[in-house]
Amino acid sequence: MIPAAFQYSKAGSVKEAVAQLREAGPEAKVIAGGQSLIPLLRLRLSQPSHLVDVNGVRELDYVHPEGDLLRVGAMTRHSTLVRSELVQRHLPLLAEMAAQVGDPQIRARGTLGGVFAHADAAGDYPTLAVMLDATIVTDRRRVAARDFFQHLFTTALADDELVCEVVFPMAPGPHRYIKFRRRLYDWAIVGAAVQKLDSGWRVGLTHVGPTAVRAAAVESRLQAGASFTEAAGAAADGLEPPSDARASADYRRHLAQVLTRRALEQAA
């Protein structure tokens, strides 16, 4: 990798990280697992003035059940989520998603918080956060997932703000995430997640727009007693998916419906 020059500092705590970010100014960036940032640095598409390395912020590496909530620290690696008994018991869909992130090397380095801060349209966890109304906790405030993701690679985070935790509702019921991709370690071309709660089904879609989507039309059809097939037919309602070398917008709309139906069938 031949990136442009940058300053570098290590933070040992949230406080240190925020102080370093503030001092380094608006062109600074946080580096956690680096699995998305380093490719951008390599291509010089990102040329930050300063990298604040938060890999030493151990206080953010945890999974805590609390009442009917599951609090997950931002520095929790994907591989930890895959293995965590707490995640498997209280929010198995998160473990299922984590197991489908990249390859073993990526899962060993990449972090939950990094996925939220990076806000790739093809990120998996944002789908779960949006469909389950999760809350993102930063060093200074709490933001609802639906407000956190604003656009492609754009979040509600201020330049010097750090993602610290994501709070999910516990959801041990039937669930499935289907990630349609060409290669095992690819990003989703389209992903469909379903989770049954006591109150009914929650349905989310990955990579069908600039941010993760909650498929409310599918949920309400299911609430009204529609069959999985009928309900999934609404998965593409209102979507404006991207067209790229991998898939046209039409194909993504089609996949959203097919994958939603299959996820419901496989979860139930």
Place this chain on the structure above:
Amino acid sequence: MAVTQLIGARVQRREDPRLITGHGRFIEDHTLPGLTHLAVVRSPHPHALILGIDTAAARALPGVLAVLTAADFHKVLSGSMPVTPAFAPEKKYVPERFPIAEREVCFQGEPVAVVVANDRYLAADAADLVHVTYEPLPAVVDPEGAMNPGSPLVHTDGPDNIGWDMTYAGGDIDAAFSRAEVVVKERIIQQRLAPTAMETRGVMASYSPYSEDLSLWLSSQNPHFIRLFVSGAMGIPESRVRVVSPDVGGGFGSKISPYPEDYLVPAASKLLGRPVRWIETRTESVMTTIHGRGQVFTAEAAALRDGTLLGLRLTQVLDLGAYHGTFGAFQACACLMAGGVYRWEAISARTVGVLTNKVPTDPYRGAGRPEGTHLCERMVDRMADELGMDPAELRRKNFAREFPFVNNFGLTYDSGNYDGTLDRALELSDYQGWRQRQAAARAEGKLVGIGLSTWVEICGFGPSAATAGATGGIALVESAQIRFLPSGSVAAYVGTHAHGQGHDTTFSQLVAETLGVPLEAVDLRHGDTAEGPAFGYGTYGSRSLSVGGMALYTASQEILAKARKLAAHLLEASPDDLEFTAGAFTVRGNPQAKKTIQEVALASYGGNLPAGMEQGLEAVSHFDPPNFVWPFGAHVCVVEVDRETGAVEILSYTGVDDCGNVINPMIVEGQVQGGIAQSIAQALFEEVVYDGESGQLVTGTMLDYLVPTMNELPTPKLDRTVTPSPTNALGVKGIGEAGTIAASAAVINAVCEALRPLGIHHVDMPASPDRLWRLMQEAGR
């Protein structure tokens, strides 16, 4: 040659412990005192005039030693980069190519300037500071459009965009078609592919102004050719240039031809008087290393109702890119091989090489033979479908069966048994069972298809009579030198150069067996022009064993002939009375009278020699093969296409190949498996995409250029038959490209058959889910 202890043995690869523990030595592992680092400033435009280059800001950066442009390089480099005649000797237009652009850039990534700095980061930073003013010109992207008289020009000073346009006539094609009862037509696209070797290219050069010599380290499949070309361009005697190609992390054909950097890096070293190194980034690799394939075929096949094939008429439009690849016209061999394993009354094949504003194409694993096979096997399947015949049956009806078989273009297939590989492949794949399962699946509405590919290739380049003209002078024979040292250890030098083929192992097996020494006693050396015979011819086109291995074999025989004379002298016997077994000469009828080859080797350096014999025990040999060699086989692929998503799942893959006698079956299986993987990659995944309007490369990273991994690929069932080649004493053929030549047709035939109930006849590559979904949508309307 009989299978003995070492020939035909599954010897573990000797090079692997070193390579898989991270102790390989690739270009970036080599350094020199005072090394400097070079970065290339490249055109962001596919076509533009260069109005000015402002290097001031780059020069001002501390640590930058030089910023060099074409004007500087003209002081130390001359001439145009080489283009060989290959299979299209009558070129209409060959644009001149200096390694760095001066007036006009003709593809995205073409070098415009270079920066040399004290470290690689500085060099990259400074390259960003070189300001080039361009006047963009229209980019020619589509090769078929580029053939139109009104097309914009790829080079503003060119007459048109036609590199060559010639027709191979093999028999009376009109007569063949006039008897046709059935004709099928198809348009078949061979997408551009990026070779994607694990080790990108890299060059390190050190020119000494005092001894006026040049040392060059680069990742190459044929270092001697690079020495020839670079010494010529730099005006340095060939003997004063040393090219070292150490461990090479893959090539697939992309490291055969010389590249601009192969000239610019040594030239920069000469201009600066310092050693210089350049390592290609992955981004540069996808953009500026040659691409493979890039062809559009239109074909029609004629047959009788009973399935007798009559004629094949085709046109190959070959996307050359902005310049002819050095061996780019080799890919026209797709035309010469388009008849495959079948008897045709006539074949007429037109090949048109067309310039476009893209990186040049050049041989990529298989180079013309995968394209020829894909075309032929698709057309045969189309015909079987049209006739309602089982595709295996139609193939069998038309197989060539008498060998040597002379094809429509006068090429002589040395040996073959096409029924043998097909029979075994059908058995091993459970073809009949799959036909039943397919019927059941179709009844449930599932899309299951079975695809065959019965293939043959031309390889083992090659006989001097054919190849001296094709390269413009140097016959693609092969050389070897074998030396016994006094202690009995053996150094074997070959002019081929492995980049993953396992030559350290295979060639050592061959030498150890022939000379009767332990495998460990043989040191196989290659990749350094300072060692071994004067010229080596490199590794490509599945030639190393059948040509280079034969040179080793003949050198071994020369050594044994001398050793026999010396042993006879030492044993006071007649040479004719000696037997040579297990590494020792014994007198027939008196096994006590014995001299091991090691004893003979030591004696050869002493004073007790027969009258007239010189000291030493070594030999240099060149092998000029009397013919090419012609491996063949039969592959069977079974797929299911997901009717809803278009995703293709390979349910079963079987390959039965025949490469004649085998030195190391394990290495052969590895080659076949890798080749199949690379061909499935073309069939289902990989495609270099340029934007049709702007000419910008779309698939510039590994995120977009889909190289599949073991996760996406099947474990093929493999077997072999053995039909030795009569053209060499070892009876060997070649196997490096076999899987790549065979598999794409088997996969696509299977996909097409799966989609046949929907009325779909043909699918182009890659058969990606979105493409298949679109086809199914259109078919459903």
